Amino acid sequence: MSGESSKGSDKMFFIIFSILVTFSQASVWDNLxxxxxxxxxxxxxxxxxxxxxxxxxxxxxxxxxxxxxxxxxxxxxxxxxxxxxxxxxxxxxxxxxxxxxxxxxxxxxxxxxxxxxxxxxxxxxxxxxxxxxxxxxxxxxxxxxxxxxxxxxxxxxxxxxxxxxxxxxxxxxxxxxxxxxxxxxxxxxxxxxxxxxxxxxxxxxxxxxxxxxxxxxxxxxxxxxxxxxxxxxxxxxxxxxxxxxxxxxxxxxxxxxxxxxxxxxxxxxxxxxxxxxxxxxxxxxxxxxxxxxxxxxxxxxxxxSEDTDSLAKQMDGFYLKRDPSIDDYSSQILNTSATTDFQTELCHGNETNESQICCNFTIKMSVVKPETDLNFYTYHLVAYSGVRSYDGVYNGSIDVCAVIACLNSSLSSCGERFSKYEEVQWPVTFEEILVKANFEKTDNRTQYPNSLLSSIRPIDASKTVWNAVNVEDTGTNLIERSFSIAESQNRLLTFGIYGRNFDLDPANSNDDDDDDDGKGFATSIMISGYTHGIMLSFSFLLVVVTLK
CATH class of the missing domain: 3.60.110.10 (Carbon-nitrogen hydrolase)
Structure with a gap:
């Protein structure tokens, strides 16, 4: 109700479980x-x-x-x-x-x-x-x-x-x-x-x-x-x-x-x-x-139920930042003209680098010929494991395996949105997407199922499958994460795994300097905010009288 006004043959699988389990606090919520x-x-x-x-x-x-x-x-x-x-x-x-x-x-x-x-x-x-x-x-x-x-x-x-x-x-x-x-x-x-x-x-x-x-x-x-x-x-x-x-x-x-x-x-x-x-x-x-x-x-x-296109049009005037770390990602363009079924592995880093990540993608799609007078997104497969800056105020280590929408074939166009939604078409329908990767199993690493539709809302969790499998590889305990769609999607901006590796956050990673960038939530909101048009100058006594 509303008011007006997320390799190798020597692997041994020893525990299998699904994150999509019965809700853990059922005794509280079932009778609330x-x-x-x-x-x-x-x-x-x-x-x-x-x-x-x-x-x-x-x-x-x-x-x-x-x-x-x-x-x-x-x-x-x-x-x-x-x-x-x-x-x-x-x-x-x-x-x-x-x-x-x-x-x-x-x-x-x-x-x-x-x-x-x-x-x-x-x-x-x-x-x-x-x-x-x-x-x-x-x-x-x-x-x-x-x-x-x-x-x-x-x-x-x-x-x-x-x-x-x-x-x-x-x-x-x-x-x-x-x-x-x-x-x-x-x-x-x-x-x-x-x-x-x-x-x-x-x-x-x-x-x-x-x-x-x-x-x-x-x-x-x-x-x-x-x-x-x-x-x-x-x-x-x-x-x-x-x-x-x-x-x-x-x-x-x-x-x-x-x-x-x-x-x-x-x-x-x-x-x-x-x-x-x-x-x-x-x-x-x-x-x-x-x-x-x-x-x-x-x-x-x-x-x-949500009308994705209607919500997306409303977002045309909503400011959206771009993740600058995208420019450092490993990337492969998804060729929608050559095949409808696609499977590949994409890695970032190297085996001697403790932040190496290898992402496995399995994709099935159907494609219609796009109209010449409308824009459409180019999809990139991306992989990344490394440190990024959060607006210059903090440096944190992230892991990424995802399919993302870009304006064109250049990686620099990823993380951008066409300015007028009514001028966008969606020739690609994803019938299946499976994104999978292994991560060291530790309390200091976390992975998240991450998706985004053109409405700037994620795919509803009930329409995805988020799994974890414990894996042992040459004596190292790993967790294999997989994220897949349970229903076809054709308004997709993002689908994949987003992770945080707290162990690799740099020491003293607060990245503030003395300029005006990154002043934070409290300051920037007052600088960037627009006038609401309400001029109130009254005493607390008036507030109490109003309440009474």
Whole structure:
């Protein structure tokens, strides 16, 4: 429901299993009766003070909470990252256990409308803001020397009584130079009275082992994921990333995304692990919308059918970044004119290189003659294992085996999208795709099933098969990953395996420098954001009067 407004003959196979298994927390979800909302929210951008922006967004949050309450009795509402307060100027102190009431302000007057409304509606609420924490006198970090405080990107959880029951400080910062990284990643657990135990992490954290993957060892039933994502093709658009993570780890993910199409931010959803999404959307033309996950005795409405072409047209004006590491990939053009059946191996690196990868592709396709007056994509098979830069703020090691759409035969055209969808034709239909590769089996390597359609949504997980087989090769324990389609596809932009090798992330891999690139989510969104046209300058007292 929505509101208005993821060789060799000496190998020995000794364990075979499928990632597409019965959902691991079935006892929790099969009998659950609860309603949980994720909000895709477009912040207020204007020229008033930072404090007035926080007040304006706080009131808008309150409005969303009223609209959600009008739809159904709600148990939890999740708001995205960096859309309430996103700089140290409006930072607040957070005390776990503090209670907000009609007469007591537990956080700060500028955002009191949020916990106060949570109290009125008797619902859990998750918000993201900038927290300040007093420094020890001996602390020589820059913010401590300049201000006497640490500043953190912090998720705050209020319970039904308006009490702060937990907080999570984002560990893997995306630039965000004005903020501090916690000394250690937190593993935050949130137990609710409706029976679901949540973990929580924020945005860029999803691409790292800690805290995101380590959190799963704590027995959580689901993960809360506030984010301000900047979508990048071919592998890391917002919904694509959310689904691949939930699918490979077989855990429910509640993702609330900030919305700003001008910088590529948008994409929210609810993903039931390996079984796929039940809610997913991006407000492509800008705006705010909530989505409600409703479970009644374990019964949940399936993902509605999607009109791929209609959604794709809406994405024409949505900014999409390009992964610059594509230029370093090994590549082979898929010859759609010579054959309809195709099988090959493509490698990157060499045997003496610990980051070598060999990808095996099996493809069956049917092709119609393209019209001369319309564009069509050229497909490349690609392989890569090595270090890439994430917007100049972090260097991380990735593994790639995939089929990707390109504008032409040049690798430099891959990761680009034709600007007008109505001028694109799709002469290639993939009847079968199987992508397979071996990886060292270790807790510090993870692989994800990764796909993308022209709508900038992934193929629904139920229409793919994601498998793993444990393999021994000359005394080395490997895992053979395979990803295949279960139904033919003819609007394909990406299909393959995307992996992270945390062992090969360079030491001190934060790649920040002193120029203006890579300032991170909190800063760039304010610079690139456009004016929302709302000028609000009023006191907290007026907010309380409105609530009453």
């Amino acid at each position: 009766t609860a309603s949980i909302a994720v909000v895709e929210y477009q912040p207020v951008y204007n020229n008033v003070t930072s404090r007035d922006k926080v007040i304006a967004n706080s009131v808008n949050y309150m409005t969303q909470m009223y609209e959600i309450r009008d739809k159904t009795k709600i148990d939890m509402i999740i708001f995205p990252e960096a859309t309430l307060g996103n700089n140290p100027e409006t930072a607040v102190e957070i005390e776990i256990g503090a209670s907000c009431t009609t007469t007591t302000i537990c956080v700060d007057a500028q955002i009191h409308a949020v916990p106060y409304t949570a109290l009125m509606f008797q619902t859990y609420v998750v918000v993201n803001l900038v927290e300040k924490s007093k420094c020890d006198e001996s602390d020589e970090s820059q913010n401590c020397k300049d201000y006497g405080f640490h500043f953190y990107n912090t998720d705050v959880v209020f319970d039904r009584s308006g009490t702060i029951i937990n907080k999570y400080r984002k560990y893997n910062l995306f630039g965000e130079r004005e903020l501090d990284q916690p000394e250690q990643p937190d593993q935050v657990i949130i137990k609710t009275d409706f029976g679901v135990t949540f973990g929580i992490f924020t945005c860029f954290d999803i691409l790292f082992k800690s805290p995101a993957q380590d959190l799963l060892n704590q027995g959580v039933d689901a993960v809360i994921f506030p984010t301000m994502w900047f979508s990048e093709i071919p592998f890391l658009t917002a919904i694509q990333t959310q689904q691949m993570w939930a699918q490979t780890h077989n855990v429910t993910l509640f993702a609330a995304g900030a919305n700003n199409p001008a910088v590529g931010s948008g994409g929210s959803g609810v993903y039931r692990g390996a079984t796929g999404a039940v809610i997913r959307d991006v407000i492509a033309e800008g705006g705010t919308q909530f989505f409600i996950y409703e479970s009644k005795n374990g019964e949940v409405a399936p993902l509605p």
